[in-house]
Amino acid sequence: MISMKMIVPNTFDYLENAIKYRQNCPVCKDKMHLSNCYEDIVSNTISLTDFEFDIVISKNNNKIVSFTERRDIQFMYDISGNIVDSIPSRNYGIKSVNGSLYKAISIECKKCDQYYYVIQMIIDINNICIKELKLNSETLSIDKLGKNTYEIKNNYITEKTQFQSFVLGNDKFMELPLIPLDLDNPSKTITKIQSLISFL
Numbered sequence: 001m002i003s004m005k006m007i008v009p010n011t012f013d014y015l016e017n018a019i020k021y022r023q024n025c026p027v028c029k030d031k032m033h034l035s036n037c038y039e040d041i042v043s044n045t046i047s048l049t050d051f052e053f054d055i056v057i058s059k060n061n062n063k064i065v066s067f068t069e070r071r072d073i074q075f076m077y078d079i080s081g082n083i084v085d086s087i088p089s090r091n092y093g094i095k096s097v098n099g100s101l102y103k104a105i106s107i108e109c110k111k112c113d114q115y116y117y118v119i120q121m122i123i124d125i126n127n128i129c130i131k132e133l134k135l136n137s138e139t140l141s142i143d144k145l146g147k148n149t150y151e152i153k154n155n156y157i158t159e160k161t162q163f164q165s166f167v168l169g170n171d172k173f174m175e176l177p178l179i180p181l182d183l184d185n186p187s188k189t190i191t192k193i194q195s196l197i198s199f200l
């Protein structure tokens with residue numbers, strides 16, 4: 001029986017805490033990166049901008065100061081290349097369920113590309129605030145001796161660890177009960193998973 005005790009937090013009080021969950025990459029120690037995120041010290045807000053939406057959140061109480069959903073616009077041209085019409089294309093995947101919007105925020109290392117984590121942000125549309133901030137998953141890639149690459153993805157929502165190994169001619173994918181990631185010593189987690197698999 002694998003211990004389900006995790007040291008990682010399941011939820012965060014404020015977006016600020018979620019963004020700062022890991023400030024440095026456990027592999028290369030470089031600063032973790034969240035695209036298009038601005039802190040406004042004066043008005044005490046955090047702004048997030050991506051291709052799906054612009055959102056400004058109050059740091060103290062999770063209230064949403066402003067929210068603009070973006071849609072993919074498709075332009076139609078005549079033969080001279082002039083725009084004759086524009087139609088909003090599909091919405092990029094913000095899901096609305098019973099008055100809640102679900103949005104994933106990915107925080108990643110841009111330097112080594114070997115670690116990222118995803119926050120699930122649930123927005124209460126009726127009360128215009130953040131309802132919940134959860135650690136959705138953490139993904140760690142490891143290159144051992146420069147030839148074997150492993151990827152471990154811990155999904156804290158489904159409580160599963162997905163393990164992939166890309167060893168020449170023998171790629172493997174396995175789903176296991178949640179195994180804690182040892183981010184101080186990533187290779188240790190690989191060794192642990194490999195010894196577990198050998199018993200399966």
Ligand SMILES: [Zn+2]
Nearest residue numbers: 025028109112
């Ligand atoms: Zn890194």
